[in-house]
Structures are given as C-alpha cells and as structure tokens.
Amino acid sequence: MKYGVYFAYWEDSWEADFEKYIEKVKALGFDVLEVAALGLVNLSDDELARLRNLAEQHNVILTAGIGLPKEYDLSSSDEKTRQNGIDFMKKVLDKLHMAGIDRIGGTIYSYWPVDYNEDIDKPQALKHSMTSLRILADYALKYDITLLIETLNRFEQFLLNDAKEAVAYVKEINKSNVKVMLDTFHMNIEEDNIADAIRYTGTYLGHLHIGEANRKVPGHGSLPWTEIGQALRDINYDQYIVMEPFVKTGGQVGKDIKVWRDLSNNATEAQLDEDLQQSLNFVKARFLSTQ
Numbered sequence: 001m002k003y004g005v006y007f008a009y010w011e012d013s014w015e016a017d018f019e020k021y022i023e024k025v026k027a028l029g030f031d032v033l034e035v036a037a038l039g040l041v042n043l044s045d046d047e048l049a050r051l052r053n054l055a056e057q058h059n060v061i062l063t064a065g066i067g068l069p070k071e072y073d074l075s076s077s078d079e080k081t082r083q084n085g086i087d088f089m090k091k092v093l094d095k096l097h098m099a100g101i102d103r104i105g106g107t108i109y110s111y112w113p114v115d116y117n118e119d120i121d122k123p124q125a126l127k128h129s130m131t132s133l134r135i136l137a138d139y140a141l142k143y144d145i146t147l148l149i150e151t152l153n154r155f156e157q158f159l160l161n162d163a164k165e166a167v168a169y170v171k172e173i174n175k176s177n178v179k180v181m182l183d184t185f186h187m188n189i190e191e192d193n194i195a196d197a198i199r200y201t202g203t204y205l206g207h208l209h210i211g212e213a214n215r216k217v218p219g220h221g222s223l224p225w226t227e228i229g230q231a232l233r234d235i236n237y238d239q240y241i242v243m244e245p246f247v248k249t250g251g252q253v254g255k256d257i258k259v260w261r262d263l264s265n266n267a268t269e270a271q272l273d274e275d276l277q278q279s280l281n282f283v284k285a286r287f288l289s290t291q
C-alpha cells in the first residue's frame with residue numbers, strides 16, 4: 001500500500017501549479033500525489049514532461065482524479081454529448097500518458113455533480129455509460145492506464161451509489177483495466193457497513209479515497225478506521241490510499257464540494273500540513289498489519 005493526498009486540500013481551483021506539491025507531499029511522508037485531470041488537460045506537452053520528470057526525481061507517483069463536466073456526460077441520452085465526452089476523455093488519457101500517470105478515478109462514467117432538475121432514467125444512463133466506458137477502456141489500455149470507477153453518494157450522482165453497484169458495473173464491463181474505486185466519505189452515507197463493503201469489493205478494488213464523514217482528515221472524526229484497516233488487510237489490498245480532505249471554503253473547489261464553512265479552524269498552510277502529517281501517522285498505525 002502506498003499513501004497519497006489530493007492536491008485540492010490546499011487549493012480552491014481545480015487548475016493549480018501541481019509541481020509545487022510534489023516536494024511538499026514527499027516531505028510530509030506521502031508517496032503519491034493525486035492531481036486534477038481538468039487541470040492537466042490544459043498543460044502543454046513540455047509542461048507535462050516537466051511534471052513527470054519532477055515526480056520521478058522526487059520518487060513521487062502521480063495519479064489523477066476527475067469529475068467530468070455535464071457537457072461531457074458519458075451516460076447522456078444525447079449521442080453528441082456522449083461523443084464529446086469520449087473525445088474529451090481520450091484527450092485526457094493522452095495527457096495522462098505524457099505525465100506518466102497510469103490511473104484515473106472519479107466520475108469517469110457519467111458526469112458530476114448531477115443536475116437533479118432533469119429527469120433521471122437510470123437503466124438507460126447505465127447502458128450508455130457502459131458503451132462509452134468500453135471504448136475508453138480499450139483506448140486507455142494502449143497506455144496501460146487503469147480507469148477507476150468511483151461510487152458517489154446519492155446527492156452527487158445516481159448511477160453507482162454503493163460498492164454492490166460498482167462491482168456489478170465493473171464485472172459487466174469485464175476489462176482488465178477497469179476497477180472499482182471507493183471513498184469513505186461517500187460510503188459513510190450509502191453503505192450499511194464500510195468495512196464489509198470493502199471486503200465485498202475485494203480484488204475489484206483499485207483505488208481508495210479516505211476522509212472523515214465531513215471530509216476532514218482521517219482521525220478528526222468518527223469513521224471506524226481500525227475496522228477499515230482490518231478490511232483492507234482481509235482483501236490483501238496493495239494499491240494506493242489517497243486522502244481527499246476538503247476543509248476550506250472558496251473558489252470552484254469550495255463551490256463544487258459544497259464547503260460552506262471553514263472546517264480547518266482557520267488553519268494556516270503550515271497547520272494544514274501538520275494536520276495532514278498527523279493524520280498519515282494515525283492512518284498508518286491502523287492500516288499497517290500488526291500481525
């Protein structure tokens with residue numbers, strides 16, 4: 001298992017200077033930095049190569065996350081929207097390859113956040129989503145990129161709300177480079193039992209986001225981290241665990257994540273760093289095998 005953190009903990013825009021976080025996360029004890037594909041997609045080939053080199057220099061693994069905008073909805077009933085989504089995701093995959101990134105997770109099977117003013121036809125959206133995903137899985141395979149299907153809570157998405165739906169989706173897609181991605185923040189809303197849902201997902205689990213019920217860093221809330229650690233050991237999970245805390249208001253990140261109050265106790269950047277480092281120690285103590 002390797003531990004990482006999503007850059008947006010410190011940022012209020014999905015587009016940021018990712019380079020400065022490479023050294024920072026390494027110094028804080030992480031091996032993985034997750035970046036936003038919506039930021040990467042605007043970088044030039046030279047900038048992507050520089051990012052890749054810097055990460056390699058510091059022995060940091062880059063991963064990517066994305067919530068596809070509505071105009072690129074891969075599950076849309078509108079064929080043109082789906083095609084735009086496929087074209088956009090292919091461009092994203094090209095960019096990931098240039099940045100040396102071998103996995104992308106998030107709402108890569110539909111869009112985010114869902115517009116619930118529109119009627120939902122879940123069976124039809126699911127069918128369209130799978131058709132789009134199969135095309136993208138084949139495209140991603142030539143780069144050895146894995147697509148991570150993240151289950152989201154009902155308030156943000158409707159297609160895949162729990163591990164059971166995500167596993168069924170991935171089984172039906174039946175491509176070696178399509179895996180399930182779970183996130184404890186969403187699971188806390190949707191699953192009967194977070195640890196059991198991890199065990200249910202088993203070898204289909206390709207990526208895990210961790211955060212408390214209010215998206216504070218692990219250890220600052222009440223989620224059952226010891227049980228979660230036991231479940232990860234039970235399934236011999238050996239992929240990445242990425243913290244995805246959101247504690248600051250403002251910007252597009254605050255708006256999209258719906259952070260309407262400061263959950264950081266008005267922390268400075270140095271205090272945010274310290275909270276994160278303490279959280280990493282807290283998590284490692286519970287996730288690493290003691291047997």
Ligand code: MN
Pocket residue numbers: 150183209244
């Ligand atoms: Mn997540």
